[in-house]
Amino acid sequence: xxxxxxxxxxxxxxxxxxxxxxxxxxxxxxxxxxxxxxxxxxxxxxxxxxxxxxxxxxxxxxxxxxxxxxxxxxxxxxxxxxxxxxxxxxxxxxxxxxxxxxxxxxxxxxxxxxxxxxxxxxxxxxxxxxxxxxxxxxxxxxxxxxxxxxxxxxxxxxxxxxxxxxxxxxxxxxxxxxxxxxxxxxxxxxxxxxxxxxxxxxxxxxxxxxxxxxxxxxxxxxxxxxxxxxxxxxxxxxxxxxxxxxxxxxxxxxxxxxxxxxxxxxxxxxxxxxxxxxxxxxxxxxxx
Numbered sequence: 001x002x003x004x005x006x007x008x009x010x011x012x013x014x015x016x017x018x019x020x021x022x023x024x025x026x027x028x029x030x031x032x033x034x035x036x037x038x039x040x041x042x043x044x045x046x047x048x049x050x051x052x053x054x055x056x057x058x059x060x061x062x063x064x065x066x067x068x069x070x071x072x073x074x075x076x077x078x079x080x081x082x083x084x085x086x087x088x089x090x091x092x093x094x095x096x097x098x099x100x101x102x103x104x105x106x107x108x109x110x111x112x113x114x115x116x117x118x119x120x121x122x123x124x125x126x127x128x129x130x131x132x133x134x135x136x137x138x139x140x141x142x143x144x145x146x147x148x149x150x151x152x153x154x155x156x157x158x159x160x161x162x163x164x165x166x167x168x169x170x171x172x173x174x175x176x177x178x179x180x181x182x183x184x185x186x187x188x189x190x191x192x193x194x195x196x197x198x199x200x201x202x203x204x205x206x207x208x209x210x211x212x213x214x215x216x217x218x219x220x221x222x223x224x225x226x227x228x229x230x231x232x233x234x235x236x237x238x239x240x241x242x243x244x245x246x247x248x249x250x251x252x253x254x255x256x257x258x259x260x261x262x263x264x265x266x267x268x269x270x271x272x273x274x275x276x277x278x279x280x281x282x283x284x285x286x287x288x
Contacts, residue, residue, distance in 0.1 A: 020053075022051060052235070113238075120225045125174055172207045
């Protein structure tokens with residue numbers, strides 16, 4: 001029986017995550033798409049489809065590619081499990097990423113998006129955090145969300161800052177509740193630098209940042225957070241519901257992402273305008 005492992009398929013979140021991980025491994029290994037295509041006897045366009053989540057690999061071919069890219073035992077285990085999900089014909093309405101390292105896959109998917117719409121409650125979004133703010137956040141989680149480790153903290157801060165670089169030039173839209181500015185994360189000096197950083201970010205043409213009254217009675221998403229990812233014209237929108245700890249929940253179902261889009265639009269309508277948001281940031285800065 002002929003093996004149809006690389007025909008164009010419907011994009012699902014496991015396929016997107018697998019493609020993004022393979023692309024990351026390929027770039028880290030210094031290999032080209034043409035080299036991977038030659039390895040598995042396929043056209044380069046099929047590797048493009050694979051990395052975009054529009055094609056599948058059989059387990060044997062996936063193993064071959066992972067060997068070629070020098071995948072670690074940990075990466076191999078994760079990607080083989082993800083490959084099983086990617087080959088399923090009838091994807092679930094939502095996908096819960098239960099595999100280790102889901103924060104890396106979140107970043108991989110973000111790097112493929114052309115527009116990221118983010119809503120957060122009570123905390124500055126990771127994409128806008130200064131190194132000091134990020135370090136203060138990681139310090140509070142050290143020994144609680146993971147076994148206490150200075151190196152783990154350093155690695156997580158470095159990853160967060162590297163993630164910010166990958167999103168340079170993308171359209172970034174943020175709505176953040178104003179109580180994020182009331183919590184003195186890391187102390188006054190850290191918060192001063194963080195607020196200055198937010199004001200500087202608002203000057204960038206690709207960034208929209210607006211504050212929302214945390215006590216607004218009409219907030220349709222009082223518990224937050226949520227992220228909407230828009231891609232190119234051929235790729236459906238995706239929704240991500242982040243959690244403080246545990247598996248990430250994605251949805252690509254059009255009905256679900258339409259609901260999230262309406263929620264985000266409503267949040268933008270309720271939020272302070274750009275000038276009022278700026279004025280409130282400046283007032284916070286004066287009070288620190």
